[in-house]
Amino acid sequence: MSVFRLGDRVSIGSGEGNDIRIEEEAVSGLHCTVESADGQYVVRDLESRSGTFVNGIPVKERAIASGDEVAIGNTVFLFSGEAPRPAESSDVEVEETAARRAQVQQIRYEELTFLRPESLAALPAPERMARNLSVLLRISTGIGGMRDAELLTWTLLGMVFDVIPAERGAILLMEEGTQEIQSHTAWDRVQGPDHAVQVRQGILRRVTEERISILENAGDAASAEGDMKAQSILCAPLLAGERLLGVLYLDTANPSTRFSEEDLELLSAIAGLAAMGIENARQFERLKQENDRLRAEVSLTHDMVGRSARMKEVYQFIERVAPSEATVLIQGESGTGKELAARAIHKNSPRKNAAFVALNCAAFTETLLESELFGHEKGAFTSAISQKKGFLEVAEGGTVFLDEVGELSPILQAKLLRVLQEREFMRVGGTRPIKIDVRFLAATNRDLQKAVKENGFRGDLFHRLNVISIWLPALREHPEDIPLLAEHFAARYAEKCNRVVRGISQEARVCLMRYEWPGNIRELENAIERAVVVGTSEWILPEDLPEMLLETESEGEQTQGPANYHEAVRRLKKELILNALEKSGGNISEAAKTLGVHGNYLHRLMRNLDVRAAMKKQNKA
Numbered sequence: 001m002s003v004f005r006l007g008d009r010v011s012i013g014s015g016e017g018n019d020i021r022i023e024e025e026a027v028s029g030l031h032c033t034v035e036s037a038d039g040q041y042v043v044r045d046l047e048s049r050s051g052t053f054v055n056g057i058p059v060k061e062r063a064i065a066s067g068d069e070v071a072i073g074n075t076v077f078l079f080s081g082e083a084p085r086p087a088e089s090s091d092v093e094v095e096e097t098a099a100r101r102a103q104v105q106q107i108r109y110e111e112l113t114f115l116r117p118e119s120l121a122a123l124p125a126p127e128r129m130a131r132n133l134s135v136l137l138r139i140s141t142g143i144g145g146m147r148d149a150e151l152l153t154w155t156l157l158g159m160v161f162d163v164i165p166a167e168r169g170a171i172l173l174m175e176e177g178t179q180e181i182q183s184h185t186a187w188d189r190v191q192g193p194d195h196a197v198q199v200r201q202g203i204l205r206r207v208t209e210e211r212i213s214i215l216e217n218a219g220d221a222a223s224a225e226g227d228m229k230a231q232s233i234l235c236a237p238l239l240a241g242e243r244l245l246g247v248l249y250l251d252t253a254n255p256s257t258r259f260s261e262e263d264l265e266l267l268s269a270i271a272g273l274a275a276m277g278i279e280n281a282r283q284f285e286r287l288k289q290e291n292d293r294l295r296a297e298v299s300l301t302h303d304m305v306g307r308s309a310r311m312k313e314v315y316q317f318i319e320r321v322a323p324s325e326a327t328v329l330i331q332g333e334s335g336t337g338k339e340l341a342a343r344a345i346h347k348n349s350p351r352k353n354a355a356f357v358a359l360n361c362a363a364f365t366e367t368l369l370e371s372e373l374f375g376h377e378k379g380a381f382t383s384a385i386s387q388k389k390g391f392l393e394v395a396e397g398g399t400v401f402l403d404e405v406g407e408l409s410p411i412l413q414a415k416l417l418r419v420l421q422e423r424e425f426m427r428v429g430g431t432r433p434i435k436i437d438v439r440f441l442a443a444t445n446r447d448l449q450k451a452v453k454e455n456g457f458r459g460d461l462f463h464r465l466n467v468i469s470i471w472l473p474a475l476r477e478h479p480e481d482i483p484l485l486a487e488h489f490a491a492r493y494a495e496k497c498n499r500v501v502r503g504i505s506q507e508a509r510v511c512l513m514r515y516e517w518p519g520n521i522r523e524l525e526n527a528i529e530r531a532v533v534v535g536t537s538e539w540i541l542p543e544d545l546p547e548m549l550l551e552t553e554s555e556g557e558q559t560q561g562p563a564n565y566h567e568a569v570r571r572l573k574k575e576l577i578l579n580a581l582e583k584s585g586g587n588i589s590e591a592a593k594t595l596g597v598h599g600n601y602l603h604r605l606m607r608n609l610d611v612r613a614a615m616k617k618q619n620k621a
Contacts, residue, residue, distance in 0.1 A: 004019075004020055004077075006034060006036070006041060007036075008035065008036050009033060009034070009035045009036070010033065010034045010035075011030060011032075011033050012027075012031050012032050012033070012034070012072055013027060013028055013029050013030040013031040013032070013046075013048075014027040014028065014029055014031070015029035015030055018030065022072060022073055022075050024073040024074055024075070025073075026049065026050040026073040026074065027048070027049075027050070027072060027073040027075075028046070028047075028048040028049050028050075030046050031045075031046060031048040031052065031072055031073075032044055032045045032046055032048060032052045032072065033046065034064075034070075040063050040064075040065075041063070041064050041079065042061060042062065042063050042064070043059060043061070043062050043063075043064055043070055044060070044061045045058075045059060045060050045061070048072075050073060052070065052071070052072055053070070053071040053072075054068055054069070054070055054071075055068055055069055056069075056071070064079045065079070066079060066080060066158075066159070066162055067079070067080075067138040067142070067159070067162070069141070078138075078141055078142050080142060080155055080158065080159070091186070091196035091197070092170050092172065092181070092184045092186050092196060092197050092198075092199055093196045093197070093198045093199065094181075094198075094199050094200075094201050094204065095198050095199070095200060095201060096201045096202070103216070103217045104214060104215070104216045105214070105215040105216075105261060105264060106210075106212045106213065106214050106215070107212065107213050107264055107265065107268055108211070108212050108213070109213070109237075109239065109268055109271075109272055112265055112268055112269055112272075132163075132262070132265075132266050132269075135163045135266065135270075136266075136269055136270065136273065138159070139156070139159050139270055139273055139274075140273050142155060142156075142159060143155055143156055143159075143273070143274065143277040146277060146281055147281055147284045147285070147288075148281065149278060149281040149282055149285065150185070152274075152277055152278060152281050153171045153173075153185040153278070154185055156171065156270075156274050156277070157169050157170075157171060157185055157187060159270075160248070160250065160267070160270060161187075161189065163266065164234070164250060164259070164263050164266065164267060165252060165254075165257040165259075166189075166234070166250035166251065166252050166259075167188070167189055167190045167251065167252040167253060167254060168186075168187070168188045168189065168190070168197045168198075168250070168251050168252070169186065169187055169189075169197070169248075169249065169250045169251075170184055170185065170186035170187075170197045170199060170248075170249045171184065171185045171186075171238075171246060171247075171248055171249075171274075172184045172199070172204075172246045172247050172249065173238075173245060173246040173278070174208070174244060174245065174246045174247075176243060176244075179208050179244065181246075182246075197249075198251075199249050200233060203216060203233060203235050203249075204235065204247060204249070207235045207236070207237050207247050208237065208244060208247065211237050211239060211244065212237070213234075213235065213236035213237065213264060213267065213268040213271065214233070214234070214235050214236075214264075215232075215233070215234055215259055215260075215261065215263070215264040216232070216233045217231065217232050217258050217259065218231045218232070231252060231253050231254065231255050231258060232251065232252050232257075232258040232259040233249075233250070233251045233259075234248075234249070234250040234251070234259050234263060234264060234267050235247055235248070235249045235250075236248045236267045236268045236270070236271035237271060238271050238274055238275040238278065239271075239272070239275050240275045240276065240278075240279040245275050245278055245279065246278075247271075248267060248270070248271045248274060250267065303340055303343065303344070304337060304340050304341065304344060305481070305484055305485050305488045306478060306481040306484065306485065307480075307481065307484060308478035308480045308481045309478075310473040310477055310478040311473075311478060311481060314341065314470065314472065314473075317470050318341065318344050318345055318348060319348065321345060321468050322344070322345045322346075322347075322348035322349045323348070323349060323350065324349075324468075325439055326467045326468050327420070327439070327440045327441070327442070327464065327465055327467045327468070328342075328345060328441050328442070328467070328468045328469070328470070329405075329442050329443070329444070329448075329465045329466045329467075329468070329469040329470075330342060330441065330442070330443040330444075330469070330470055330472060331443070331444055331445070331448075331469060331470070331471045331472070332443075332445065332471055332472030332473070332474070333445055333472075333474050333520055334445045334519065334520065334522065335475075335519045335520030335521050335522030335523055336472040336473065336474060336475070336520045336521060337472060337520075337521055338403065338443035338445075338472055339358060339401065339403060339443065341443075341470070341472060342356075342358070342399075342401045342403075342441045342443060343356060343401075345399075345441060346398070346399040346401075346439075346441070349399070349439070351397065351398050351399055351439060354395075354396075354397040354398030354399070355394060355395045355396075355397070355398035355399070356395075356398055356399045356401065357391045357394055357395040357398065357399070357400050357401065358401040358403060359372060359373060359391050359400070359401065359402055359403065360403045360404055361402055361403060361404045361405055361406075361407045361408050361412075362403075362404040362407040363404075366409045366411065366412060367381075369408075369412060370412060370415070370428055371388070371390070371428050372390060372391060373390050373391050373392060373412075373416075374390040374392060374415070374425050374426065374427055374428055375387070375388050375389045375390030375392075375393055375427040375428070376388050376390075376427050376428035376429050376430075377427050377428065377429035377430045378429075379429065380427070380428045380429025380430075381428070381429070384428075384429065387427075388427075390425075390427065392419065392425055392434075392436050392438060393434065393436070395436075395438045396436060396437060396438065397437055397438070398438060398439070399438065399439045399440075399441060400438050400439070400440050400441070401441045401442070401443070402416075402440065402441070402442045402443070403442075403443050404443065404444060404445070405442040405443065405444050405465065406444035406445075406446035406448055406451060406457060407446075410458070413457070413458045413461050414458070414461075416461060417458065417460055417461045417464060419436075420440060420461070420464045420465070421464070423435060423436055423437070424436065440465070442465045448462050448465075448466070449462070474517075474520055475517040475520045475521055475524065476516050476517055479513060482512050482513055482517075482524065483504070483509060483512070483513075485521060485524055485525075486504055486509075486512055486524065486528055486540075487503060487504060489524065489525050489528035489529065490503065490504060490528050490531070490532060490540060493528065493529045493532040493533070494532055497532055497533060499532060499535075500538055501532055501535070501538060501539070501540065502538045502539055503539060503540070504539065504540045505539045505540060505541050505542070507541065507542045508531070508539075508540050508541055508542045508544070508545060510542075511542050511545055511549045511550060512524070512527075512545070512549065515548075515549045527545055527546050527549065528540070530544070530545070530546060531544035531545050532544075573605065574611060576595065577591065577595070577602070577605060577606060577611050578611065578615065580592075580594045580595050581611075581615065586615075588602060588603065588606075
């Protein structure tokens with residue numbers, strides 16, 4: 001639902017120049033106008049193709065009142081008249097007054113006549129009931145689709161004033177559980193917004209505690225004395241199921257317009273509709289906030305895969321740090337995707353259109369790494385036949401990613417520290433410092449804090465790199481992402497190998513989920529690549545996976561189901577190893593000779609099949 005504020009003249013049609021544009025075939029380019037004239041609004045049809053309808057009747061020109069429906073094509077507008085929405089509402093004062101002689105009536109929502117259709121025909125004034133039902137329909141239509149809770153309360157209060165002769169009104173929304181007033185919308189129609197709307201605490205307490213609607217009319221003595229306080233009060237709870245959202249409160253000091261029992265029923269019914277509308281608006285606002293958060297996640301540019309809570313934390317971290325210029329240290333085990341995280345930080349930073357240069361500090365010798373990082377001058381060493389720019393110069397304006405930074409030699413650590421401090425360097429063999437404008441990202445699978453304590457890494461460099469840091473989770477810490485990652489890699493390598501792979505079979509999925517993945521995502525990627533290459537069916541099967549995955553046995557594993565073959569093979573291997581160890585008296589080398597396998601392979605089998613635990617059980621038995 002959309003809300004449009006009317007000025008002196010509003011044009012409606014399918015053309016681009018209209019104030020309200022409706023892109024429907026049945027709507028003419030300039031279909032109609034709504035204009036202010038003599039304190040009211042008038043709808044004028046401009047010889048449209050399909051006509052303009054007010055309350056279902058085709059019109060050429062018609063003044064409209066609050067609650068009228070204007071249909072244009074398939075779009076229906078509800079005119080809300082002059083529903084009060086001042087810049088600021090009246091204040092609300094909750095007053096504790098002494099009990100007075102008054103007539104009090106009460107009703108519960110489930111007792112309303114509106115909810116018992118069989119009783120409607122027996123009422124003495126069916127035309128009045130028809131009018132009230134029409135009022136409820138108009139209010140339901142007017143507020144049912146509103147998505148702005150504040151606008152809804154103002155619109156509702158204005159509609160209530162149209163049908164119940166109240167001088168003052170307030171909608172009090174309460175905090176769930178405490179029944180403390182959280183917000184209010186209030187209006188004094190007689191004295192204006194500068195005067196507070198007084199709410200009787202005794203009535204408020206009864207309504208909120210007993211969940212009933214109350215009508216209180218002051219006695220004749222109070223009326224005769226000209227008491228300017230409220231002569232008549234209506235108060236109804238706003239209930240969404242069992243939850244109390246607030247109350248709807250009305251009063252009047254005019255004895256000639258006292259509220260009636262019919263007003264009590266009508267206000268109770270309106271409160272029921274209002275509660276649903278407020279709850280829907282609140283839910284919409286909550287969903288909008290969640291949608292905005294999810295859109296922010298979606299707008300984050302990255303090549304990472306994962307929907308687990310741990311990965312969402314990583315995405316949120318990237319979203320927060322990417323716009324800054326701070327140095328980021330990315331830590332984690334090998335294969336957890338540290339370079340992907342670094343690339344994601346770069347892609348979402350202001351430097352995204354400049355270069356991203358990645359350098360693996362463990363892949364070069366010290367001399368070659370220095371040349372690659374800083375560049376060299378011609379003649380700096382024997383093979384330096386020309387000048388060469390280093391990675392720092394190539395990345396000017398962009399990002400430098402130093403992977404495995406913990407492997408830097410002490411000499412290079414000192415030189416990198418100077419670059420981070422001064423933002424300048426000298427080429428190998430050079431004499432002139434070169435200024436740079438780059439952002440540094442670094443990654444390591446080592447515990448640098450421990451390395452600093454053991455004098456294996458410079459403490460000052462660690463603190464320069466560790467401005468902001470994050471630990472990427474190992475794959476075993478978010479196993480729920482394994483199927484998603486596996487499907488992603490299967491699709492990628494199927495395309496590369498020009499193979500049709502429809503997915504991963506349930507049996508293979510079980511094997512993937514029970515393996516611990518010490519090599520993390522990189523090991524999973526390699527396993528799926530192998531499965532795609534060696535597989536022959538449209539599905540990745542257990543026999544396509546590396547043998548070590550098939551040898552891993554999960555605790556409490558069942559022998560029934562489609563994976564019986566592979567489970568039986570594992571159990572047979574385990575039994576053979578146990579028998580060989582028993583014959584050799586626990587000597588693994590002798591057992592390996594008996595089985596005809598290498599000792600290292602037997603050690604791996606024993607670890608994957610958890611043979612040592614089985615041996616302990618046998619010894620206890």
